[in-house]
Amino acid sequence: MKKIFLFFLASLLIFLGLLYGLLFTPAGNSLVASYIQKSANENVNAIFKVKEFSLTTSKIKFVATIDENSEIDVIGDLALLQKRVDLNYEINIKDLSKLEKFTKQKLKGNFYTKGTVAGDEKLTKINGxxxxxxxxxxxxxxxxxxxxxxxxxxxxxxxxxxxxxxxxxxxxxxxxxxxxxxxxxxxxxxxxxxxxxxxxxxxxxxxxxxxxxxxxxxxxxxxxxxxxxxxxxxxxxxxxxxxxxMANLLVKKAVVDLKSMNINSDYLLSIPDLINLYDLTQTKMRGSINIDGDIEKTATLMKVSGASMLLDGSLDFTLLNDDLKADIKNIDIQKLNHMMYYPDFFTSKANASLIYNIKKQQGDLVATLSNGQFLPNEFSKLINTFAKFDITREVYESIDVKSTINEKLINSTIDMSSDLTQLNVTKSEIDLDKSTVDALVKTQLKGVEFDTFITGDLKSPKVSVDTTNLLKLKLKKESEKIIKKHSKKLEEKLTEKLGEKQGKKTTQEIIEGFRKFFGNE
Known part of the structure; x- marks a missing residue:
């Protein structure tokens, strides 16, 4: 038993001697430095070189370079048995791209730090x-x-x-x-x-x-x-x-789950002056808007919801990944035209529903306008000139608008009718990229049909009317006024010439002939 004990004691002493020789002697330090250098070069896309390594039971000095232009220095006191250190360090890396295998991300530039490490197993302080x-x-x-x-x-x-x-x-x-x-x-x-x-x-x-x-x-x-x-x-x-x-973003509480990295947040987006968005939208606008809502993000979902009081009405929307759904209620069309710098030609209240894919830039808009009226404009002036009809007095209780959006192109159809008129926009194309409009408006006015063409700059379009039928209507109204004004005198003269007995019947036939000739049937 004594021999076995002596054998284990001798083995332990030999092991400790080898360990001391490996760690705390110049020869051992050289072996350790070589091992560190070899291991580092297997993981760093650079030439890592240990220039100096010295380890004793009370001191350590370590100097290494990376590609000769970056250096790591560690020097100080240590007590291995007490697990206590008092070190100074300095790290100067002039090319971070050499550490990509460690960082798992391509970095550029340089990094410098220096400081101290002091303490023991219970408490160690690093200051730098x-x-x-x-x-x-x-x-x-x-x-x-x-x-x-x-x-x-x-x-x-x-x-x-x-x-x-x-x-x-x-x-x-x-x-x-x-x-x-x-x-x-x-x-x-x-x-x-x-x-x-x-x-x-x-x-x-x-x-x-x-x-x-x-x-x-x-x-x-x-x-x-x-x-x-x-x-x-x-x-x-x-x-x-x-x-x-351009705009302000205020968030009261954004919560990030550090395990799943899911995000839940409120937000308030405030745009004090819409003209500041011109560089982004390439559309001139005025006024202000505030949108508040919530954001939810997971690994597979991105959801943004929002609401705003807009143009005397309201806007509510939800963006789910790439799909946007928006509901607009009771907005003022006249104020919308003012905000967009469009001609002030119509007044109404509008409700609308939009479904749009922001990735494909495609969608559909369905809108209903109520109690609409034309305001004095080029279109109403032309109708009044040729038809002697004030279309601004007509009230359109319900107007149906359907639009398809394909990138920067918006194609629409519009149906609207009043007591004396009916208007159908069978073709309308707005090019937001060029800021142009090309629309055909088919109109029935007291039974007379005519076409109106709206073309050119979206903010100042050219309005032209096919006046053929309107001229007939104008001629009809003028002739009716003439006949009505002079019919009694004409009847008296014709009766006088044709005789009392035969003249009555013939006189009426001649006057009716005048009416038919001028289209007053």
Missing amino acids: ISNIFDSSTSYDIKLKDFKPSDIKFLITNAKIKDILYTLNQPSYANGLISIDGKINNPNIASLDGIISTVITNGQVNNEIVNKAFNQNLMVPLTFKGDIVTNLEPNKAVSKIDFFTS
């Missing part, structure tokens, strides 16, 4: 600074049992263009971002903390955005924002105030 994204950054991390327990960091004036560059993205915008984070417990199941983000001096790079997203931004687009995120078990809850020169 960095110039990440050309910022002034500091961080303070506490480890308990070598696990993160408290994290504080302050990133001041990080440049948006450098963030995009580092993430291998085009330079969509310029500006500054500052982030103040305090995380008391980084474990997702018991997460606790707060992160405050401030965006200042933001401006979109129009040229790059236009090229990347096929836009036509001309006016400088500026932005700023404040985001406060509370970290709670398994979720992050944010309040967002984001302001741009």
Whole structure:
């Protein structure tokens, strides 16, 4: 038994001697450095070289390079048995793209940080600074049992263009971002903390955005924002105030499930002046609009719902992935024309339903207008000139509109009738890209049919009327007035010439002949 004990004791001493020789002697340090270098080069798309490695029972020094232009230095005191360290470190990486195998994402640019690591198994503190994204950054991390327990960091004036560059993205915008984070417990199941983000001096790079997203931004687009995120078990809850020169976005509560990454949020989109949307819509508009609603996002679903008081009426919509469904109720057509800079030619209230696929840019619109009336315009003036008829007095109790949308083209049919008129738009095409209209209006006015053609610029179209039948109607009315005015005198003269007995019958026949000749049957 004694021999067995001595054998195990001798084996243990030999093992500890080998371990000491491997770890704490120059020869052993060289072997360890060679192993680290070989393992790193298998995972880094670069030449990783350990320039210096020295490990004793009380000190460590480690110096390595990546492609000779980036360096990692670690030096300081350690007590292995007490599991205590007091180290200084400095990391200067001039080409982040060399670390793609580690980061699993292609990065560009450089990274620098330095700091200290001090403590033991119970509590270790890491304090450091960095110039990440050309910022002034500091961080303070506490480890308990070598696990993160408290994290504080302050990133001041990080440049948006450098963030995009580092993430291998085009330079969509310029500006500054500052982030103040305090995380008391980084474990997702018991997460606790707060992160405050401030965006200042933001401006979109129009040229790059236009090229990347096929836009036509001309006016400088500026932005700023404040985001406060509370970290709670398994979720992050944010309040967002984001302001741009085009529109403002306010979010009271956006909840991100950190396990599933599902998002649920409210929002208020405020556009103080619709003219600011011109670069995006290429449509001139005026007025303001506020839309509030909710957003829901999962791995397979993107749902946005919203509502707004609009043009004395209301708008409600739901966007489910690519499919948009909108209901418009009781809007004022005259105010719509004013908002869109269209001619002020008609007044009415309208209800409409829209189904539209934003990916295909195709859809259908069905609308009903009530109590419509024409306002004085070129169309009503032409009818009054040729037919002596004031169409602005006619009331159209119900008007049916059906439209199909195919990208920038809108084709419509319209049916409307009053007591004395009936109008049918059998063909109408609006080209939003060219801002033109081409429409045919078939009209019946007191039994007389004629066509009206509306063509040209959508905001100032040319209106032409086929006046053939209208001239007949005008001639009919004028002749009737003449006959009515002079019929008694004509009858007296004809009776006088033809004689009392024969003249009565013949006189009436002649007058009726006049009526037939002028179309007054």
